[in-house]
Structure formats: C-alpha cells, structure tokens
Amino acid sequence: MKAEQCQWSAASGWNPQPCSSTLGVSAQLVLLFGDAKLVSTEQCVAQIRQAFPKAHLFGCSTGGEIQGSRVSDGSLALTAIAFDHGRVATARARIEGVGRSSARAGYRGCPLRSPLITRAPGSQHADRRAQV
Numbered sequence: 001m002k003a004e005q006c007q008w009s010a011a012s013g014w015n016p017q018p019c020s021s022t023l024g025v026s027a028q029l030v031l032l033f034g035d036a037k038l039v040s041t042e043q044c045v046a047q048i049r050q051a052f053p054k055a056h057l058f059g060c061s062t063g064g065e066i067q068g069s070r071v072s073d074g075s076l077a078l079t080a081i082a083f084d085h086g087r088v089a090t091a092r093a094r095i096e097g098v099g100r101s102s103a104r105a106g107y108r109g110c111p112l113r114s115p116l117i118t119r120a121p122g123s124q125h126a127d128r129r130a131q132v
Helices: 042-051 102-107
Strands: 002-009 013-015 029-034 056-061 065-067 070-072 076-082 088-094 114-119 125-131
Touching: 002 065, 042 056, 042 076, 065 076
Parallel strands: 029 056
Antiparallel strands: 002 013, 002 076, 029 076, 065 070, 088 125, 114 125
C-alpha cells in the first residue's frame, strides 16, 4: 500500500499540491476530511478529481482536522491511497427506514470484505464503499 497526504488552508492553499502527487492515476481511494463549506465546493472536488482521476472519493465534514501531529480548523486533510492488492468498489442501497439497520446495506448482493457504510445527510440511500 502507498499513501500520500496533503492539507489545504486559506493561508497557504494545498501543501503539497495534489496535482504534484506521485500516486496520480494509481490512487484507488481518496479520503477527504474538513470544513463542510470547503469539502462541498466544486473547485475543491474538481482539483482532487483531476489529481486522482481513478480514485473513489470519500469524505465528510469535521470539527477539526488531524494530520501528522497537527490539529487544524477550517482546513482540508486529504489522504490518497493506492493498494498493492485488491480493489475499491462503490455501490448504493436504499434503506427502508430509520428503524432498519444500515449495516444490511453493506451486504446486499455483493460480498464485501471490508464494508464502509455512510449515509448522505437528508438521504434515504446508503453509500457502500469497500475494498473487495
């Protein structure tokens, strides 16, 4: 497995630049955590998709971003990962209601080894992302 990290802040922009990544097209997964306003901007997502065009992008808002030994607010923390073995797959499943377990969405019709289940705010759909 190979991983690279970078962080964005208003004061310094990306450090280092995602587009200077050595992983580039080999990255299969990008984890993005940060300020909700920043994570949801089209410009931010476009830059990340350009730097890692084949990666599945997964992220969420935070109350503070941790990278290395630093904790920051109002920034973005990005980790790009290229696995030596296996692959990353994305699927979507409807959860019938609040009383239903979202864990069921991770096992419907696709035997995943390591499911990661999320739900978009206000959505009745669970995104199922996992290494298979």
